[in-house]
């Protein structure tokens with residue numbers, strides 16, 4: 001089994017630990033799990049990777065990788081896969097991992113599935129998988145019949161592997177293929193999330209979203225305060241982003257981001273179908289809305305009918321109280 | 326610039342999903358298939374680029390069964406695409422993203438030096454595999470999650486942004502390139518009536534399945550087998566919290582999240 005590393009700001013991203021956990025659980029006791037890192041030199045990140053529960057690590061580091069996007073790295077990863085010959089390659093289901101998945105499927109001639117939420121333990125025969133489709137409104141059971149498979153896992157679905165006390169051996173190699181092929185896309189800049197603080201929307205395990213019911217851009221601070229108390233990411237309905245109260249990067253729904261956190265709190269959001277498709281697959285949904293008939297209550301697990309301007313600050317205070325800050 | 330847009334007909338967002346008799350996939354009976362979501366953004370982006378560069382043409386391609394694929398291609402022509410190619414497959418075939426990419430790559434044919442746009446994931450199965458697979462097949466770079474493509478004339482460079490975890494990445498690239506589009510935030514254009522009428526008569530190049538099978542050989546079989554299509558148990562509606570004061574409501578909710586739902590640390 002191979003797990004491909006992804007680092008951000010030089011640190012291992014959490015979904016990679018989840019992928020290692022899955023590799024361990026589907027491979028059974030005898031399985032070897034090899035970590036592959038292809039990217040810019042990153043001694044700290046590769047060190048972290050080597051202590052994340054792997055048997056060994058192969059790292060191909062090269063400075064120019066820092067400016068490339070995943071398609072340039074895919075060739076190097078595919079070359080390593082041909083040599084390591086695993087049955088399954090697991091990727092974090094981040095934007096990076098999913099961009100890589102389709103390329104690897106062709107370059108390494110493997111079956112591929114993304115957004116995977118369940119994998120049966122490996123046995124002879126096809127690999128059996130489950131994944132949500134249609135924004136979580138349906139679940140698909142899939143079989144990959146081939147000898148090789150590339151799987152990108154849905155973040156926050158699987159428990160992360162426990163870190164190991166001892167580091168797995170790391171074999172460092174110099175890149176042999178061109179790192180930035182002529183004409184390849186190169187990164188020229190990066191602007192950190194508009195939210196700045198707090199976890200990113202697509203990755204957060206708790207999301208607190210506000211809608212038109214918040215009424216003004218200034219009032220949106222009520223939503224943000226609750227998010228902060230929970231360590232949650234902030235989201236918004238399109239009514240909010242269209243009005244320019246908050247940037248479009250926060251929009252959840254059909255024309256925004258799809259999220260599936262452990263907990264989604266919808267504040268002053270009516271629950272239009274275009275919003276719902278972006279969040280119904282959340283594990284637990286809470287709605288706060290003054291209209292007891294609002295459609296959002298049909299998909300929510302817990303509802304409070306009432307005025308958000310009173311309820312949300314009370315909730316923020318209660319969260320702070322139980323969390324002792 | 327040669328711009329190719331690859332689109333997939335998908336059920337409109339309001340569709341009530343039902344499994345078919347085999348319980349392996351969506352029952353297409355009565356479902357309206359449309360050009361939607363990410364693909365709509367890809368078409369819009371293609372047209373914006375065409376309008377901002379001299380001598381560009383937009384060719385729209387789709388791989389799918391009758392009649393939905395032809396309808397979606399006509400919708401794209403009505404929006405302003407210059408030509409359309411339909412790679413047909415039998416309606417009982419359930420292709421996966423890699424097979425779709427192979428078929429589209431075959432239809433693009435020859436050494437490709439332009440720009441391919443598609444949605445960063447399909448509006449139904451949401452795999453996000455197609456752009457990467459197509460890039461690998463055409464042997465050109467690929468990237469997804471893109472918005473805001475601009476063509477910089479003097480140097481012949483494309484600039485774009487990628488909306489990814491943690492922020493916005495700025496990317497510069499030359500062509501050829503395959504790009505998976507994030508949803509455009511601005512509402513894409515809608516077709517004008519005369520153009521809709523004209524699109525009904527537009528010539529659509531059709532590549533029959535037999536021709537594709539002849540080209541792809543053993544690769545014409547999907548590498549993915551759909552086994553089940555399940556709907557989640559219907560959500561039965563929220564447990565409504567009755568309360569005396571906002572403080573009481575807050576305390577009850579926090580207790581439920583901790584003790585019953587177990588989502589609260």
Ligand SMILES: Cc1cc2nc3c(=O)[nH]c(=O)nc-3n(C[C@H](O)[C@H](O)[C@H](O)COP(=O)(O)OP(=O)(O)OC[C@H]3O[C@@H](n4cnc5c(N)ncnc54)[C@H](O)[C@@H]3O)c2cc1C
Nearest residue numbers: 211212213237238239253254255256268269270275290308
């Ligand atoms: C093609 C298309 C794509 C779309 N894509 C998206 C998308 O990606 N994401 C998205 O969100 N929408 C999308 N929409 C828009 C969607 O249809 C809704 O218009 C939008 O979600 C409404 O946002 P809202 O719930 O914040 O506002 P509203 O529907 O106006 O709801 C506001 C809610 O706030 C409640 N409220 C008001 N005052 C208070 C108070 N004091 N206390 C508590 N509650 C209060 C009201 O009861 C109401 O339920 C799309 C629409 C189309 C046509």
